[in-house]
Amino acid sequence: MVTLHDVDARPLAGLTKKNAPREIAAGVTLLAIAVPLNIGYSQIAGLDPSAGLYALVIPTIIYVLTVGSRQLVASPDAAASALVASSLGGLAVAGSGTYADMALAQAMICGVLMILMSVFRLGFIADFLSKPILIGFVAGLAFDILVSQVIKMLGITGSHGHEFVSKVATLVTGWTDIKPWSVVLAAGCVAVLVAGRRLNPLIPWALITLIISSIVVSVTGVSADQVAILGPVEAGLPALTWPALSWQQWLAIVPSALALAVVGASEGLLVSRSYANRRGYPNRPNKDLMAFGLSNVAAGFQGSFTIGASTSRTAAVDQIGARTQLPSLILAAGTLLLLVFGTGVLAHIPSPAIGAIVAVAVVRLLAIGEFRELARTDRAEFSIGVVCFAVTLIVGAIPGILVAFVLALINLARRAAQPAIDVVQADGAAEASLLDRTSKATVSAPGVLVVRVAAPLIFANIVTVVESIQQRITAEPEHPIRHLVLDMEAVTDVDVTAAEQLLTFKAWLAEHGVELSFSRFRPQMQHRMRQHDLLEDERMFATNRAAVSELSADAASRGQDN
Template identity: 55%
Template sequence: MTIRPLAGLTARSVGRELLAGVTLLAIAVPLNIGYAQIAGLPPTAGLYALIVPTIIFVAVTSSRHVVASPDAAAAALVASSVGGLAVAGSDQYLVMAMAQAIISGIAFVVMAVFRLGFLANFLSAPILVGFVAGLALDILVSQIAKMLGVPIASGSEFIEKLVQLVEGLPQLNVWALCISAGSLVILLVGRRWLRVAPWALVVIVVSTVVVSITDADQAGVDVLGEVTGGLPTLTWPILDWGTWIALVPSALALTLVTVAEGLLLSRSYGERHRYRTDPNRDLLAFGLTNIAGGASGSFAIGSSTSRSAAMEQAGARSQLPSLVTAAGTLLLLLFGTSALALIPSPAIGAVVAVAILPLLGIRELTRLWRVERGEFVVAAVCFAVTLLVGTIAGIAVAFVLALINVTRRAASAPVDVLAGAEDGGAILETAEPGTTTAPGVVILRLAAPLFFANAASFVGAVKASVGAAGTPVHHVVIDLESVTDADVTAAEAMTGLRDWLAARDIQLAFSRPREHLLPRFRRLGIISAEPVFATNRDAADALSTGAAPSAAGEPSA
């Protein structure tokens, strides 16, 4: 089945989609200029991302709603990683940012080829909330300084930025404060009054007019300055191999953040609007988009949650608004860059600050604190490491915590004692109502794959059940119905269990294995000559009556 991102477009919806495209253009231009500044790049790096990369993403993606663009998290990652290798704003810095996007794009393509779209489910929501909140707060401090006209050294760590902001407060620029305060009023009050209006564009236009009339730039208000016009040119970053290799960790971090956020966003919109999405195709789309971005003067591109939501609210049901944005940006670069020169930085700071406020995750963190303190601690750790140590450390800790979380849950998988073990003279649990078992028979079930993380705990549970039985045990039956896989470590653990039971004259048997897993269980040595019964009732009846066991490794009739 061919997936077409414009499939949701109809003759009746064209007008609405075109209007949504104009809204997206109005939102994207000031935000991308702001994100480029966060990344330490010229404004054109943000605008170029809206042309060739956007067209490629629309052509390849399976989503009708996700908007591909640089975002706050990507900009912060670029600034923190490339900032340690080159001076922000220099030509070498831009080349490195382009190379970083290309490396990230190649990583996406490799993941698509090997069909690794399932990795979108790996990062839990608390981990992602904590990581993104750390990035957002770091960016927010920078934008507050910009709104107040307080200079902050590029590449500074969070604590350094905070100290510089506080120390610079006595020198704040009154004009900058007034512009940013007015911008915030328009953005916050305007969104409550008419949510779908392009208030970011209104702020940029009004503040630029104010600067041009009052000559506020002569009073110390920082403005965007001259923006180079013209079409983006396709090029390839020229760097030595050592620099390419140095950019790999940060490029992979950018890739992983987009995998976690972009693919989940695509899936959620597909489920909500009842159309099919393909995570591996989306991986390919992000890969080709980033390669195109790096080759056309831009930087790392991911998914924009806020812009995707804005398009859904505007009634968009296809990727046509993104194409309108690409065309509008192209016209702006060809004929309208002179109008960008007097855009005041405090207004851009206000636009970016309001855009990233939801990324602080205050509502999500409050909910985690209320419903699950353990998950809140995980989010808080990711938040603190990202904010205080750095973004690369943050993403590393995020994935380590994800791995620990998965392993912990698998290692503590429930072991059901179906029959035979007693606690204070009472049978703990019987799986099938009405099933009776003979004295001396213990039946257990593991509700998870049997592998290295839980093999030892499962064997311990079997031994504990044998010890808890009220009568001497002569048979242990393991119900394999819920066991979906096993590995070598599990096989070795089962061999040790078999020897432990044999030393006590207890026979090990198996019940209800999945038929397609029998060859694997035999190959690993988990099932050999021991009887395997079709059901727990059969197991109990056979063992209580002394019936002959079934053929080695085969379920009985």
């Protein structure tokens, strides 16, 4: 039997003549998506458009050569851009040389921190920011971006600052400055993007929108007073640079760089793990961290800003069928050609069109459906997400990160404060740790594996539990496991993050021909499991209940499950 660890993890592994056209098509689509988005994100960050394009060349190449994930796309994204702007806005004037130098230094420090996280094997950090916390934090940043893009789409000019309250005030008081042509153009772009996505999501509608809107502005002869345009974009290869900052300025950037490193690592590793599990290749979080770190250091040295994982672009290439990092290499090559030969065509892009593209892209990050699902399944975790959203939006990104960590600790403490206490003796010794219990679970009958976890299943332990069981199932191919029994007597809770991981685990078991059953639920756990759609079939614990319970009891009585 072949395990996940036997699969070749090289980024271009699996590339053949048969699938090469699909990979190339994904690369062209990625180029068409990334260029307009990165121009918009660099403006959100308060930097020149070229900063967003530079991130797609050398940092992307370094990332591809060092990453462990086959599919994850790295690039500045909406959340990172907003975090850069909000953290540096109070330290320097956006657009100034000092501001740009601080953005470079911030990327370098963020990269060094990620490299250190990789060296000290801290990839597990992604397990300690639960889904509600990440949803709330990212949604807060996304809503802040959305408001700023609406201002751009309406053609309202003037300084509105980096604080959300200031942006709302500008939106409310600036209605007399609304430019009708900007509104019409932005509305048309939004209509094309939304309708196009429903018609055929594989077509690069963002690029088509930019081309059409640029033609419309040129043909109609609309003045710059009615529709703002991007303006000249610096051409040529990115040059090596070093931030001209004092050591006090370097120190002032450290907290925001730390926040960027934590958010980027957590989101990137979560997405990477999701696609690795879904597509059946190894997940190597510490190698991914090293790739993120090196690409961020490179971004700082060549005039760009902080790079993270791009969820939307990763989903786009996966949908086309790409399973290697070849699309990212095509993205780097295409952007390089654009910087050398084609920046002139970018100068006439209307700003409302860029605002529309970014606004449509970040709407998905508001996660309205996921908030609704949290409210349905767990009001406490829904409240945590809302608090993170509100603090990030109103107070700022850095306080939002701090609140997220405090809430994560409170959430962990709240769930671990009242564990089920099951005293099991084994040769006079107390019961072993969770890892030992799961990894030492024993086959109680031919083809049957009984596992008991004496702890709540939560975001902090679910990965360890699942991976331990996976390793046990694939450890002895000569005695294949055909039935897995999870003894739930000692499980007092299952949170949203753990439930999603268990649903993924169920799919993995089905692919490996293993049937899943549960036994000995506590009374409140049946309702809890149904809330998370983990017991959609009554037979999962009713069929052969007596036999399953007997197996579980036999394992417990002989001390073989601890």
